[in-house]
Amino acid sequence: METLGVLEARRRFPELLDRARGGEETLISRHGHPVAALVPLSRRHRPQRQALLSLKGSGRACWPEVPVQRAGRAGLVQSLGSGATLTLGAAVAIDATVLIAYLRGEASRRHEEPLIEAIAAGQWRGVLSMHTLMTLVQGPLRQGDGALAARYEAVFSDPAAWTLVSLTPQVALAAARLHGPDPASALESATALELAAALQGGATAMISRDPRLLAALPLPAHPLHPPLS
Structure with a gap:
């Protein structure tokens, strides 16, 4: 990590931005003492994204009336366009049926958990409707757990x-x-x-346990899976 003074960092700022985009970090000092760092945005937000993983199983009592759907093609990631592929940084829409299963600790380890882990790792980007966010926050609020509702709001609006x-x-x-x-x-x-x-948010694919929603999507030749390697 290179260390630069304030004046030098100001003079080379466009270069430092390009280097940060490429994954490099630069320490900025004033009067010989480090005061700030210019780091890639993905590293700056990593702890916030990782907080998503800590929510697994946190809402076991929040949606007792919601059945766990396992029929049909539930839990599969389906393409939103013919020939669409998932690349690093792709946007994937997720509805409440999948996220509630994750928060209840009942998500599929084969399809749904790897997807959420990929979003937490910054490999994919999640797309949520405001209706889904409202549904997620309502669960703990019905149980009188305002602190958990605030955690959900913070993580899913990151x-x-x-x-x-x-x-x-x-x-x-x-x-x-x-x-x-x-x-x-x-x-x-x-x-x-x-x-x-999902379409408005630029999603490449949709993941849901709702068979009505999945049936409305074009079924690809092979299910899409998170690029976890």
Whole structure:
């Protein structure tokens, strides 16, 4: 790690930004004493992302009425576009069915836990709808556990790991189109909103335990898995 004085760091600031992007760190000193460090953003936010892993099993009593769905293609990551692939830094939408299972300690070790671990490691970026965030925070609030609700809010609104998609006019219109005019083939409103939020958030894939949501997505030739190697 190189150490520079304030004036030298100011003069070389564009260069130092490029070096930080490439993974290098620079220590900045004043009057010979270190006072700050210029580090890659991924390292700065690593402790915040890692806090996600500490939430596993924390909400066992928060959603007693929610059944654990295991039927169909539940728990698989499905592509949101034909031929889409998951690369380092790709955005993956996750709905409440998967995150509640994780918070209850009931997530699939084969499909869901590796995905969440990949987000905590910074390999993928999660996409959440505001409706999902509200559902996650409501669980501990119903149990009178405001401290746990605050932990959920802090972790799942961390901009280093998640993109939160609000119910904007664009999302509402997209959900209305997905809902469709034909009641026989229409998605339910909540399902349509989740899918619209995923698309608005730039997600490459969607992970859910909701068979209605997964059935609305194009099924790839092979399930997508987190790049944990």
